[in-house]
Amino acid sequence: MLQDMISKTVVMDAAEQFKHVLPCTEANIQLMKKALILYRQDSVYRVKPMSGHTVSAYVQDVVPVKVFIDLADVKKSSCSCPAQNICRHVLAVYLYLYAQYDRLGTFTEFWKEAQKRRENRDILGQLQRGMKPRSHTLDQWTSFFKTEFRRWEEHTPKNQQTMQYLYYGYFSALKKRTPAEPELKKMYQIHAALATWLAMHSLVEKGRIDPEKDFYSLNPYIEQLMDTIYSSIDELKTYALSFSLDPFLEKTPGAIRELLLKKDIFQYERLRIFGEIWSALLSRPNWLKRELDVLNDLEPSPEIQFGRLHLEFLLKNDDVILDQAGSFSPEILPYTFQWLSVMTAKKDWKRLKKWYEHLEQLASGFCRLDKPYREIRDVLSEFFLFLSDYSKNAKEEHVYERYCKKCLPYTFTEYSHFLYNKNRFTEWMEIHSLVGFSISEIGQNALKDIAAAAPEALIPSYHREISGLVEQKNRSSYKEAVKQLKKLRSLYKKSKKQDVWNRFMEQFSARYKRLRAFQEELKKGKLIDGES
Structure with a gap:
C-alpha cells in the first residue's frame, strides 16, 4: 500500500x-x-x-x-x-x-x-456602507428548512397538504432565500430539493399523503426535484470547487443518507440521487471510507446494500462487489447502470471486462422476472447501449453476441442488427422466423441485400410463406402464392439448385392437385405445364 x-x-x-x-x-x-x-x-x-x-x-x-x-x-x-x-x-x-x-x-x-x-x-466595507453581512452554513440552511416546514404545516389546511402544495408553497419559499454566489447557490438548491423530498416523506409518515394512491400525482414533482439536483450538480462540476464549499460538502453525506434510509416509495430515484451526489461531489477517499463505516454499522436493507456497493465502486473495490454478484437478485440490474456509465465514459475497458464477465447471470435472470414485456425490454435496451460501446472498443463482439442469445426474445432488435451487419443472413432469417416474421413483413431493401449476397438464406422462409398462403384456400391467396413461388424459383436459380427446384415444384403441385383454382393460377404463372 x-x-x-x-x-x-x-x-x-x-x-x-x-x-x-x-x-x-x-x-x-x-x-x-x-x-x-x-x-x-x-x-x-x-x-x-x-x-x-x-x-x-x-x-x-x-x-x-x-x-x-x-x-x-x-x-x-x-x-x-x-x-x-x-x-x-x-x-x-x-x-x-x-x-x-x-x-x-x-x-x-x-x-x-x-x-x-x-x-x-x-x-468591513459592507459595515462601513451600513450593510448587514450575510453568513451561510449548512446547519443554518437545515434549521431554516425545518422552521419553514413547520410554518408551512401550521398555515396549510390538512386537506391541502399534498405534494402540489408542498412543491409550489414550501419549495418555492425555500428558493426565495437562495444565496447569490454561484457556487453557494447551486449547493443551496441541492439541499433545498433534498429537504422538500424529505418533507414529502414526513407527510407520508403522518398519513397526509398515500404513497400508493397518490403515486402518479407525486411522480412529476419528484422528477422536477431530481432535475433541480442534477442540473445543480452539472453546474457545480463546471467550477473548480472552492475550499469554502468544503464545510458544506463534508456535512452533505448526512442529508443524502437520510433520504437513502427512507423506505419503499421512489426507491430507484433515491438510489440514483445518492449515487450521483457521491460520484460527482463527495468522492474523496477519506469521505468514502468514513461513510462506508457508517453504513456498515446500520441494519441491512436493499438501500443500505446499494449504498455500500456504490461507495466500494467509487473506491474501485470491484472485487468486493463482484464477489457478491452471484447472490444478487436480478432486480439489481438497472441499478448497475450508474457504474457502467461511469466506466464507459472513462473508456475503462479493462475494468469493464471483469464486470461483463459477472453480469451475464444477472442479465439473463432479469429476462425471467415476472414483469411486463415492455418493462424488461426498456431495461435491457439501456443495458445493451453500454455493452455495445464496450464490445466495439474492446473488440469483444463475441461477448455482445453471447448476451444477445441469452436475453432473447427481448434482445431481438440488438441481435438482428448484429447479425445483419456481419452478413450472417441465414441466422438473421432464422431469428425473424423464430419471432414470427413473415417474408411480407421484412423490408424490400433487406430482401434485396440478402438475395444478392446469400440467396439460400431466404429459401426456408419463402417455403413457409407459400405454404401458409395456399392453406388459406382462396383465389387471392393463390395469386400471392404464385408471386412468391416465382421469387423462390429465382432464389433456387441464384443458388445453382435448379434440379432441387424442379423436384420441389413437381411434388408441390402434386400435393395440391385437388385445388383446381390453385392449379389454374400455377398454369397462368407458367409454373406448371410449360414453365421455363
Whole structure:
C-alpha cells in the first residue's frame, strides 16, 4: 500500500514546501483550482512510490502526462507537459497523496486564511456602507428548512397538504432565500430539493399523503426535484470547487443518507440521487471510507446494500462487489447502470471486462422476472447501449453476441442488427422466423441485400410463406402464392439448385392437385405445364 512506502511525515513536510513555492497569488489560486478539478475527477492514476520520498504517476488531462514528484524537494518535481514550473499535474498528484493521510482542507488552510482576509475586507466595507453581512452554513440552511416546514404545516389546511402544495408553497419559499454566489447557490438548491423530498416523506409518515394512491400525482414533482439536483450538480462540476464549499460538502453525506434510509416509495430515484451526489461531489477517499463505516454499522436493507456497493465502486473495490454478484437478485440490474456509465465514459475497458464477465447471470435472470414485456425490454435496451460501446472498443463482439442469445426474445432488435451487419443472413432469417416474421413483413431493401449476397438464406422462409398462403384456400391467396413461388424459383436459380427446384415444384403441385383454382393460377404463372 502507498501508506506503507511513503510516510505521513514526508507528505506533511512537503505541504510546507508547497506553501512557500506557491505563494497565495491569483494565478496560483487558479492553478490550485485546476489541480483540484483533476483530483476530484479521478484523473490521477498509476501512482507508484519509487523511494521513501519520490513518486511517479500519470494524470489524464487533455492528453495523459507523466509526473515525477520529489517530496523531499518539491522544486525538483517534473511533468511531461510543457510547463516550466510546478504545474497543475504535479499539484494534482500531491493532492492525491495528501488525501491518503488527511483531509485536503488542512493542506489548503493557507489559502483559506488568505480568502478569509479578503472576506473580512469585504465585510468591513459592507459595515462601513451600513450593510448587514450575510453568513451561510449548512446547519443554518437545515434549521431554516425545518422552521419553514413547520410554518408551512401550521398555515396549510390538512386537506391541502399534498405534494402540489408542498412543491409550489414550501419549495418555492425555500428558493426565495437562495444565496447569490454561484457556487453557494447551486449547493443551496441541492439541499433545498433534498429537504422538500424529505418533507414529502414526513407527510407520508403522518398519513397526509398515500404513497400508493397518490403515486402518479407525486411522480412529476419528484422528477422536477431530481432535475433541480442534477442540473445543480452539472453546474457545480463546471467550477473548480472552492475550499469554502468544503464545510458544506463534508456535512452533505448526512442529508443524502437520510433520504437513502427512507423506505419503499421512489426507491430507484433515491438510489440514483445518492449515487450521483457521491460520484460527482463527495468522492474523496477519506469521505468514502468514513461513510462506508457508517453504513456498515446500520441494519441491512436493499438501500443500505446499494449504498455500500456504490461507495466500494467509487473506491474501485470491484472485487468486493463482484464477489457478491452471484447472490444478487436480478432486480439489481438497472441499478448497475450508474457504474457502467461511469466506466464507459472513462473508456475503462479493462475494468469493464471483469464486470461483463459477472453480469451475464444477472442479465439473463432479469429476462425471467415476472414483469411486463415492455418493462424488461426498456431495461435491457439501456443495458445493451453500454455493452455495445464496450464490445466495439474492446473488440469483444463475441461477448455482445453471447448476451444477445441469452436475453432473447427481448434482445431481438440488438441481435438482428448484429447479425445483419456481419452478413450472417441465414441466422438473421432464422431469428425473424423464430419471432414470427413473415417474408411480407421484412423490408424490400433487406430482401434485396440478402438475395444478392446469400440467396439460400431466404429459401426456408419463402417455403413457409407459400405454404401458409395456399392453406388459406382462396383465389387471392393463390395469386400471392404464385408471386412468391416465382421469387423462390429465382432464389433456387441464384443458388445453382435448379434440379432441387424442379423436384420441389413437381411434388408441390402434386400435393395440391385437388385445388383446381390453385392449379389454374400455377398454369397462368407458367409454373406448371410449360414453365421455363
